[in-house]
Amino acid sequence: MNSIHDLGGMHGMGPLPFEENEPFFHEDWERRTLGTHLLTLMTGLAVADEARHSMERIEALHWLASPYYEHWLDGTETYLKEKGIATAEELATGHATEPLPAWAAELSALEPETVGRMITTNHPVTGEAAAAPKYREGDRVRSINMNPRTHTRLPRYTRGKPCTIVAYRGACLYADARSLGDYGAVDHTYTVRFEGADLWGRDAGPKDAVYIDLYESYLEDL
Known part of the structure; x- marks a missing residue:
């Protein structure tokens, strides 16, 4: 998707500020946003590629003007709405107005040990292809x-x-x-x-x- 997130190869975007000894989170909402986002992936509600695409659809000016974890928050809200987990009204008020879909209500809670293992261990990224690779080194x-x-x-x-x-x-x-x-x-x-x-x-x-x-x-x- 040709959106503002794809800045590779560009210049003229201004200096990159670096904060010495920068903390992982500047405010508590950032920590909670990260945790909520990762839990939706761990329970199988979405995969990382869906999450990335939800952030890519953020409007360009809002992307540039908003902090890093707000992108995560906006993206998470997008696929929660698209998958029928929450409505715009529920996200705005913080109160549920509709029951969860049956498939979502059946999701199991994760044990703390499982969460720690998932965060510190990368998930498998390989699979079995139906055909042989087309290219070789040097092509x-x-x-x-x-x-x-x-x-x-x-x-x-x-x-x-x-x-x-x-x-x-x-x-x-x-x-x-x-x-x-x-x-x-x-x-x-x-x-x-x-x-x-x-x-x-x-x-x-x-x-x-x-x-x-x-x-x-x-x-x-x-």
């Missing part, structure tokens, strides 16, 4: 030029650019499809190298290059 390919209205992991500044396959990373969960509810989708994944000159033209340094892990669906023969 010259090109990223496709696409502008989907849904979630994608292909950065806008790399689209339609030539690149080189550096390594094959296996068949991984396919984020684009998972954001739309196809949770079992997988796709072959490669590390590719983009030359700086192909991305930024003559303004790039002679040794500039960008390495990105991309799905096979994002690549085409050069």
Whole structure:
């Protein structure tokens, strides 16, 4: 999706402020927002790719003017409404007006030990692909030029650019499809190298290059 979240490759956005010894949370609502968001993922209400897409749909000016954890809050509210867990009125007032859907009411509570284990251990990201990988190390390919209205992991500044396959990373969960509810989708994944000159033209340094892990669906023969 071409939204304000995709700032890769851009400049002129102003300085990046750094706070020495910055705390994890500046206010208590940030801590509670993170906890609520992670619990919706842990109970299976949504997957991370759905959550990312919910944040990508935040209006551009609001995104730029709001703090980091407000993006998480806005995104969580979006998929709570879309999945029928809460209404806009309930979120605004903090009071339930409708019963939970039957499937949501049957979700089990998580034990504290389970929560700790989930937070400190990454979830599996690989799967079994139906076909063999198309490309090998050293192949010259090109990223496709696409502008989907849904979630994608292909950065806008790399689209339609030539690149080189550096390594094959296996068949991984396919984020684009998972954001739309196809949770079992997988796709072959490669590390590719983009030359700086192909991305930024003559303004790039002679040794500039960008390495990105991309799905096979994002690549085409050069």
